[in-house]
Amino acid sequence: MSHAVIGPNWAARIGVAAIALAAFIFAVALAVSVGEMTIPLPIAFRALGNGLFDLGLPVSAIQQGVIFDYRLSRAVMAALCGGALAISGAILQALLRNPLAEPYILGVSAGASTGAVCVMILGFGGATLGLSGGAFLGAVAALAVVALLATGAGGASDRVILAGVAGSQLFNAATATIVTTLASAEQARGVMFWLLGNFGGVRWPDLWVATPVALIGFVVCMINAKALDAFAFGADAAQSLGVAVTRVRLVLLATTALLTATMVAIVGTIGFVGLVIPHAARFLVGPGHARLLPACLVIGAIFMILADILSRILVPQQILPIGIVTALFGAPAFAVILYRARRPA
Template identity: 45%
Template sequence: MPAEPLTRGRRADLLPAEHPPPTDLLLPAARGRMVTESPATGGPPPPAPVFRALRLLLAALALAGSVAAAVRTGTSGSGWGGLARVLGTHLGLDVEPLPPLTDSLVWDLRLPRVLMAALVGASLAVCGTVLQAVTRNALADPYLLGVSSGASAGAVTVVVLGVGAGALGVTGGALAGALLSFGLFLLLLRRTGLDSDRIVLTGVVVGQLFTALTSLVLMAAADADTTRAVTHWLLGSMAPARWDTVAVCAIVTPLGLVAAWLCSNALDGLAFGTDTAASLGIGVRRTRMLLLVVTAALTAVAVATVGAIGFVGLIVPHGVRFLVGPLHRVLLPYAALAGAVFLVWTDALARIAFAPREVPVGVITALLGVPLFLLVLCKRGEL
């Protein structure tokens, strides 16, 4: 009997029995296959290119609308007309400027803050998506590699010891700590390889080490006011966002997103295991190293500028995967947009929920993330 010809859309049929696909990373309807089946195989047809482009455009417009609405949201609302006048003034258009105080509130405080929330949300969501595929772990998030703990240790050391000046000193210390922790992470993996289990375990070890160092510095040298300020920073806040830090994120984030998207096919293979990826011609070790560097860079910049914000990189990939499917060339752009929208509105809620007191945005993401994650699990039939 002649062998069945290989057809596109049936790559999962090549999987050996001892390496089942990671069903925790796929939709229930898509479990057991890597790509959507074509009409010839009896599955639902993929959406037309025009429909896909329209859907992506609507998602981008939702992000733009969220940014605009969040900028004018606050205890001192400026209105849509005021927002347009501020933007027109700083773009050099012939419009009547607002009073200097209102103009500074919108241009120097709110707009950088909202843009930073969008950039950080996109970074964390994409990092979570990538790491969940690389490690084949549904609970993987951007802080899996210990980079967040290293950044926190660096920032705490700067604040307590008084090295550097202002926000740039804290940001520089956090970035240095993140790079140091990631360097230690790679050093520990230099001979043991880059398989999923070792990545997870090494990340946990590095994270715990730098968490202990953070606690040691606080207990040994910090006073009550410093400890309070550091704790607020560790919970994550967009308040330190300024145009210079937004510019750094605006450079790093798109580069990281493009690099991850270019590895979409490799991520599809890695989600099915090392052996399957290698059989498809993917350089597993090289690809994993590249993706780990990309996620570490994105996470380091995000944590260095706004602190550690949990649950964005955990729940957003699962929610988007449930809506658009497991293919990473589609999943990554939507995860970036969804993460940006989610964090923009979460930060707006953190600003106004207990005004005039501001709640760290990490607290709000945790309060919203737990029920949303449980809802995703229920929808997938895993709870």
């Protein structure tokens, strides 16, 4: 009787969700156990149980403090960042109908970096605008530049990628000019390290900004999941199916800019996550966005947590910028995707 009520499809979905949740919890536990002070996994699980559910399990005060005051906030931020960037990549790939589209390659991350640097070094907007606000304006400006360049090139999908590369170089040059000419030596060191991606400075107050942005962005994208499926057949076909093409594009592009800008403002520029994760998710769950977007959220979160762990253990007694680690995986994946996406002569 219960099997007839639940159905085989729902039973399978519940099983997949349980596996994904278990993998996520294990990744978080692994992340909080790795560091200068190694904490065994059983103790990490007990500390998480104490902090989340007040279980009263035996854990030293130092270990409990290290996990909850420093490492857990870092792991949660990595999960939010990975999920947000993966969703952004899936949205851009659907809207542009190009498997190579993602915030880093299209210059959105570079524009967000320029906007954030303008706030940090030039003081634009001050406390009123804030780092996230400056990054958002920079991301929107980058999208506008890419759209302008792509329109001038005829709007073809492959030309959009070229326009994104050009826009990315433009904003990277602007950022480098501001840092090298106007920043102090201390500011320049901090900004250059931040630009490569870093979770080291993340604390709980940062999550009060990142969490609602990531969750609201995910909900907005899920609401438009069917419209994104329609975009697979082109804008004209989507419009004939009743999709408000212009409105959906504006809403989703703004959402992508907000997600990317928020994460860049907090942890810096991290590339290739929005490129690799959507393709991995499609391989596992198919192209339908009602399944693809949740898969991107979970897989992106786990991938970024594991990448952060690798950044702490690849080089002894040194923490690598997270952008270097993601590039180690993303650059070969980019080459494979580019090879598979090539068109016959």
